[in-house]
Amino acid sequence: MSPTPSIIGFLAGPTASGKTALAVAIARRHGLAIISADSMQVYRGMEVGTGAATPAEQQNVPHHLLSIADTREEFHAARFVKEATAAAAIEWNVNQRRSLVVGGTGMWIQALREGLFEGPGRDNNLRARLREELLAHGPAALHARLGKVDAASATRLAPADHVRVVRALEVFELTGRPLSAWQEEDRYRRASLGPLPPLVVLDPPRELLNGRIAARIDQMLAAGWLEEARALHALNLPDHAPPRKALGYRELFRHLDGEIPLQDARNLIIIATCQFARRQRVWFKAQRDVRMIWPASVETLCGSLFQAPNS
Numbered sequence: 001m002s003p004t005p006s007i008i009g010f011l012a013g014p015t016a017s018g019k020t021a022l023a024v025a026i027a028r029r030h031g032l033a034i035i036s037a038d039s040m041q042v043y044r045g046m047e048v049g050t051g052a053a054t055p056a057e058q059q060n061v062p063h064h065l066l067s068i069a070d071t072r073e074e075f076h077a078a079r080f081v082k083e084a085t086a087a088a089a090i091e092w093n094v095n096q097r098r099s100l101v102v103g104g105t106g107m108w109i110q111a112l113r114e115g116l117f118e119g120p121g122r123d124n125n126l127r128a129r130l131r132e133e134l135l136a137h138g139p140a141a142l143h144a145r146l147g148k149v150d151a152a153s154a155t156r157l158a159p160a161d162h163v164r165v166v167r168a169l170e171v172f173e174l175t176g177r178p179l180s181a182w183q184e185e186d187r188y189r190r191a192s193l194g195p196l197p198p199l200v201v202l203d204p205p206r207e208l209l210n211g212r213i214a215a216r217i218d219q220m221l222a223a224g225w226l227e228e229a230r231a232l233h234a235l236n237l238p239d240h241a242p243p244r245k246a247l248g249y250r251e252l253f254r255h256l257d258g259e260i261p262l263q264d265a266r267n268l269i270i271i272a273t274c275q276f277a278r279r280q281r282v283w284f285k286a287q288r289d290v291r292m293i294w295p296a297s298v299e300t301l302c303g304s305l306f307q308a309p310n311s
Helices: 019-030 077-095 106-114 124-137 139-149 151-156 162-175 179-191 206-222 225-233 249-256 262-285 298-306
Strands: 007-012 033-036 099-103 199-202 290-293
Touching: 007 019, 007 106, 019 033, 019 099, 019 298, 033 077, 077 099, 077 106, 099 106, 106 262, 124 139, 124 162, 139 151, 139 162, 151 162, 151 179, 162 179, 199 262, 206 225, 206 262, 225 249, 249 262, 262 290
Parallel strands: 007 099, 007 199, 033 099, 199 290
Antiparallel strands: none
């Protein structure tokens, strides 16, 4: 069953796989709204570098959860589920319009499709203290501490993955149980769920996708990505702010700090994005009841997967 009958399904895939254009075409054909499931497109001032739907693409297609949060706040999965569910309900109850969830943030899609992880909530004071420890002692020390209380999570997480290391320590300090134990229980819960709403994942060949990634990055730079990054850089955001760790922006910030030439930043962005796309593919392939497709067309998706009204 769908998490809400107003959500018709989920269209996902790695970055640069063509999700946005395909979703817009589907939405226009069948009168759907689009709910973005992208953990960086929710932030204002990051539209170019995240590849968010352009004003032209949004014309006559309601889009939700784009550019709604300040770059100094954290937009977590629980908030995404709450706001996505509310947006879909309003579209259905007020406009009699169903919604298609589109994006590449696998954890958000999983949370909306299968229910939220039932671990402890956030503790902002504790999280702030852990961040202070991170700044004072460095990521290796924090990661080593995690290894003593949750070896499974420490093995899975790199020391540089500050956000998840802090979250794992937060969970342990709040509950006395390792995050990995909570996650194992959640895996059992998800495995017991009944039929899930459709999840279709675009899966282009790796070489094709890598070429598309390089072309897309050049297009975004030509469209003003560096200027967008410069405006964010001028805000002197704290290290934990989303743009500081966002793919592409962190490399452009290094260029703006005078560390590397723009061409080097561009090359590093391509490498990092290709690596990220591989991780996205691995994540989506492991999901329940997933259909990996390529090539993709509006006809293929509408005809056999989403069953939109009047299709």
